[in-house]
Amino acid sequence: MNIPEISLPRVVILGGGFAGLNLAKNIDTEHYQVVMLDRHNYHTFQPLLYQVATAGLEPDSIAYPLRKTFANKKRFHFRMAEIQEVNEEQKIVRTSIGDLRYDHLVMATGARSNYFGMKNVEANAMPMKSLTQSLDLRSMILQNFEKALYAQDVAEQKRLMTFVIVGGGPTGVELAGALAELKLHVLPTDYPDLDLRDMEIHLIEAAPSLLAAMSKQASQKALKFLEGMGVNLWVDTLVKDYDGKTVTTADREIPAETLIWAAGVMGAPVEGIQAEKIGAGNRIIVDENCQVKDSQDIWAMGDVALMQTEKYNRGLPMLGSVAMQQGSYLAKNFNRLAKGKNLKPFKYKDKGTMATIGRNRAVVDLPFWKFSGTMAWFAWMFVHLMLLVGFRNRVVTFINWAWGYLNYDRSNRLIVRNFRRKKGEVLDKVHF
């Protein structure tokens, strides 16, 4: 890989997500040469992927070119590459475009879907972890309706129009709400030849309540909102199998062309990290400085890092806000290191969580205040607009939301990918 060799120590960052982005932004390249590797040339704002999948936003407004973010940063190099393996002894990262030497290696490779060993589900469910997967999902949802128009019989038609979402966390709840709004406001006029009463949205959750990580109040409100929007809710329910045609739970079968998997994620560590360094949830065990256990100059942060604290004895949650904070934190520590100062331990500041269900329907848990409804919804929109990278993206997203709000519309109903899964193809490994 053509990276100039200079006299400064080289920090290699694997991944341009929230953690990697914040680290690269804040690290002082007077003291370090920084190389960032990512399989995409853009940063994805994952919390809004579900809006791309449901035609509410265009993909370009929730992604931001990584090269642009760092256009004026000296001694920073970005390379689009697939990461293959880390060799700790040689201090080398092997990638699809060659080897790269490092002085410090920071793993910020995030998470991928966890199917808990259910191969059938993995082979037939749609994940929604990347921009391209969201686009595939958007195409698939719309293609199903096109197909329903010439279905052989009513049962087949119903199956095409049935969407099962597994996982009652924020992603599942938000997706179920967005699908319900498509059903209420958009699809009836788009498909006058179909009876939209045949469209079913099911949300299946293994735990006894939705939004388990949020307050009881938020959880109950989300349930009420979704019920009011016509979503079929199945809590305390485990998915056992999915063959691409029928979803099987302990006590029933739901014929459905689409199963969207939002039930679990696990860390996505790089090959070459020893098994004993990987803990619960397939995450890399780090100390309070984000340093990997028994490793030299290897760091991990964000979803892929397992940092246990007194309060979070199963590790800090896999949230964007943890990743952002760890990215900025590690940058400061690197800057301290360069000046010969001591490392400071990471302290997670819980800023609260929120989820949106539909127009005027959201839930917000702040450390000392919990609320829901219209105000929560506006708070959700404001926070997400501010978190988006790039002014243009904010403006375009704002317009799309304002437009959708005034017109009960979702404008981006384009089928630009012809989604066809090859039999047994595992989509988590497909990046484009």
Place this chain on the structure above:
Amino acid sequence: MNIPEISLPRVVILGGGFAGLNLAKNIDTEHYQVVMLDRHNYHTFQPLLYQVATAGLEPDSIAYPLRKTFANKKRFHFRMAEIQEVNEEQKIVRTSIGDLRYDHLVMATGARSNYFGMKNVEANAMPMKSLTQSLDLRSMILQNFEKALYAQDVAEQKRLMTFVIVGGGPTGVELAGALAELKLHVLPTDYPDLDLRDMEIHLIEAAPSLLAAMSKQASQKALKFLEGMGVNLWVDTLVKDYDGKTVTTADREIPAETLIWAAGVMGAPVEGIQAEKIGAGNRIIVDENCQVKDSQDIWAMGDVALMQTEKYNRGLPMLGSVAMQQGSYLAKNFNRLAKGKNLKPFKYKDKGTMATIGRNRAVVDLPFWKFSGTMAWFAWMFVHLMLLVGFRNRVVTFINWAWGYLNYDRSNRLIVRNFRRKKGEVLDKVHF
């Protein structure tokens, strides 16, 4: 195909381009049942495809869902389908989703790239006739720069950074200008590790001048603009071969990873139309009423129709404005027919032509006034904004243009498709 049989005559429109769209909008469905077929579920605003290819606009802002346009039109049915064949005797269209009976058939299937029989060029060039092709081109351009970073030698690096555009019509000129602006304003900061002086843009045109269909003044101005922006111009030059690595003309070879074909289009008639009804440029011969020669109840309009007039003895030009006018015209004629009135012949009203080369650089030919420069550029933007379908698309496009103007930026530099052409794959036949 599940289309209800009612007592009104059925008009089947093949294609949702400018012509099909305007026909369907203006035809009176009190008198007709209308079915529109298109392989995409959206209308594409083709004049701005080059901006998608050069990262200036997101795909979603130049496309518009066809179902949305006709959401409130009664007795109108849209079906997403691949058209396979017309059977004039049985009055049936065969498609990928079944057969469809028609009373009137309107062919508005547009044009596709014409490689003048050069199989090698067809197998290796990039066309830019659809939204998905533009996205492929955007990905390919950016991927080439990513690859150039780890090229084996300088020659290979240069080849990856060389873009040859064949065809000096509006598409070729606009594309060359947009690439030149990427080179000037965007790529140097995106790729500090590359020497952008190695990026070459070649525009090859067989005729002695650019923009041959426009005035001499416009043609000369465009040439001057492009030269000033560093584009290598080759007029009076024929491309003879392209093997994917080297472009061969009569007197030189240009090593280039990318050849973009904007040199010619031909009609894309449906299978089943008899050979004697197809004239110059592979277009279907129609009379002054858009009726197909010696056919019963078959009509053609837009690029696929060859309508010869006194002034245009080689047929009306393949322009969006002809297609739009013919669409509205044919709707009026159908409405007249329904009321037992006579058909009126089509009269083309030349409203002028324009092309943009770069910021503050455009050329406009109006029937009685020709101008260029900043004012022409603003006129071009205004006209194209107004022609875009959908208010949201206009606003989003306006913001992108305003943003690009103020910041010398092209925001949509995302590689969302992994473009890899299979050996010999002909891209005109790939729709997604």
